[in-house]
C-alpha cells in the first residue's frame with residue numbers, strides 16, 4: 289500500500305442544502321481547501337429543492353431564515369414577505385451558490401452510498417451511486433435532518449390508479465386544479481398544504497391521525513422601514529440573534545405563565561396569536577410553555593378555544609382539537625382551521641376511523657366509506673436526523689459501521705463528531721441544537737471549519753472525539769429533554785414518528801446561545817473532548833491563519 293499517497297481532494301461535502309452550500313464555501317473559499325460536493329438531486333437547495341408542494345414556505349421568518357455570512361446576496365435581494373416561499377428560498381440559495389462560485393464544485397444526480405475510513409492513511413474513501421470512489425481527508429455530511437421521506441405502508445397502495453405523491457418529492461407537472469385530492473398528515477407540511485390545496489382542488493379529504501395545535505403564521509409584507517433598518521444593522525442583528533435560545537428573531541419570554549392572572553395570560557396569548565408564528569407562540573408568550581404542565585395546558589386551552597370559535601361545525605371542531613400536551617415542534621399556518629369551513633373540505637379522523645385499504649379508486653376507511661380520489665398526497669414527514677445516514681454505509685476505525693455504533697440510540701459529540709469516525713463531521717447530526725436551523729447550521733459549519741483549520745495548522749491531520757465526551761453530551765441532551773414536555777408526545781423530534789421506533793433524544797434543548805457557549809468553552813479548555821493526531825502523511829500549513837478561521841465562535 290502506498291501509505292504516502294495523498295488524495296487529490298481535501299474535503300468532500302455530501303448534500304447541498306443550506307448546510308452543504310455553506311460548508312463548500314467555508315472550506316473551499318475561506319480555508320482554500322480543494323473541495324468536492326455530491327448531491328443526489330439535480331440542483332442545490334436541499335429541503336427547498338425537494339419540497340415544492342402548494343403552500344410550501346419557511347415558517348421561521350425570512351429575515352432570520354437565511355445566511356448571515358453573506359450580506360451582499362441579501363442586500364441585492366428583493367425580500368418582500370415575512371416568510372419566504374419555497375421558490376424564493378430556492379432562488380436565494382442558487383444565487384448564493386453562484387455568487388461564491390460553488391456550482392462547478394458539485395456533482396449533481398450523484399448519491400453517496402458508502403464512506404470508508406482508511407485508518408493507515410487517515411483518508412475517507414467515498415463511493416457514489418455510479419461506482420466512483422473519491423478520496424479526501426475530511427468528510428462533511430450535510431445530508432439533512434428532514435431529507436429521507438417517511439411513507440406509510442398502507443395495504444393496497446400499489447393498486448391506486450390515481451397519482452400518489454409525497455410532499456417532500458413534489459413533481460413539477462402535478463396540478464390539483466379541480467381534482468379530488470386526499471392528504472394524509474397534518475404536521476407542519478400538512479397545515480401549509482391543506483389551505484393551499486383546498487383553494488384549488490375540487491374536493492379535499494384530510495386524513496388526520498393526530499390533531500394539531502396550529503397558530504396563525506401571520507404572513508404579511510415586510511415594511512420598507514424594517515428592511516432598511518435590518519440591512520443597516522445586519523451584523524449587529526445577527527450577533528444579537530446568536531445570543532438567544534431559539535434564534536427566531538423575537539423576544540423570548542422571561543415570565544412564567546402561572547405567575548400572572550388568567551386575564552393577563554389570555555391577553556398575552558391573544559397578542560402572540562395576532563402576531564403569528566408557532567415558535568413565537570410557544571417561546572415568546574411565556575418562558576415555561578414547553579416545561580410546566582399547567583402553563584402548557586393554559587396554551588392548549590387557548591388554542592382549543594380558538595378552534596371552537598373558528599370552525600363552524602362542532603363535530604369537526606372536536607376532531608380538530610388535540611388533547612395531548614402542546615409539545616411537538618410548534619407549527620403555524622394562516623387559515624388552517626378556517627379551511628375546514630369550506631364546503632369542498634372533509635376531515636376524516638383516523639384514530640376513530642382508520643384507513644382499511646387503498647384501492648384503485650382511492651381510500652376505504654374502516655367504517656366502509658369509499659373516498660374516491662384523483663391524487664393521494666403523503667404529508668407524512670420524514671425519517672428525521674438519522675434517516676439519511678441509515679441509507680449510507682459509513683465505516684470508521686476498525687471497519688465499525690456508524691449504524692452499529694448508534695444502534696437505536698444515535699449519538700454524537702455536539703451533533704457533529706462521532707467517536708471512532710475521525711475527520712467525519714456531521715451538520716445537524718443527532719443532538720444538534722433545537723432552534724431556527726439556519727443559524728444553527730452556520731454555527732456548526734463554522735466549528736467544523738475551525739477544527740479543520742486547526743488540524744491543518746498543527747499538521748495533526750486526524751480529529752477524533754473521545755467516547756466519554758460523546759457519552760456525556762448524549763446524557764446532557766437526555767437530561768435537558770427530560771426537563772421539557774417534548775418527550776411526552778410522539779413526534780419526529782424524538783424519532784418516534786417512525787413505526788416501531790421509541791422516543792430517543794435527537795436534539796440539544798439548551799438553545800443556540802448555550803450551544804455556542806459550549807463551543808467557546810471547548811476552545812478555551814484546550815479542545816476538551818477532541819484529540820488531534822498525525823496522519824500518515826503530513827501536509828504543510830496551507831490554511832489562512834486569520835482570527836476568523838482560528839476563533840469563529842466568540
Ligand code: FAD
Nearest residue numbers: 303305306307328334335346347348399400431432724725
Ligand atoms: P437539507 O436541506 O435537507 O439538504 C440535504 C441534502 O442532502 C439534500 O439536497 C439531499 O438530496 C442530499 N443528500 C442526502 N443524502 C445524500 C446522499 N447519500 N448523497 C448525496 N446527497 C444526499 N427549518 C427551520 O429552521 N425553519 C423553517 O422554516 C423550516 N421549514 C421547513 C419546511 C419544510 C417543508 C421542511 C421539510 C423543512 C423545514 N425546515 C425548517 C428544516 C430544514 O430542513 C432546515 O432548515 C434546512 O433546510 C436543512 O438544511 P440542510 O442543508 O441541513 O439539509
Ligand code: NA7
Nearest residue numbers: 440473474475476477478497498617667668669670780785
Ligand atoms: P411531521 O411533522 O412528522 O407530520 C407528519 C404527519 O403525518 C403527522 O400528522 C402524522 O401523524 C402523519 N402521519 C405519519 N405517518 C402516518 C400514517 N402512517 N398514517 C396517518 N398519518 C400519518 O412531518 P411534516 O412534514 O409535517 O413536518 C416535518 C418538519 O418539516 C417540520 O417540523 C418542519 O421543520 C418542516 P402523527 O402526528 O404522527 O399522528
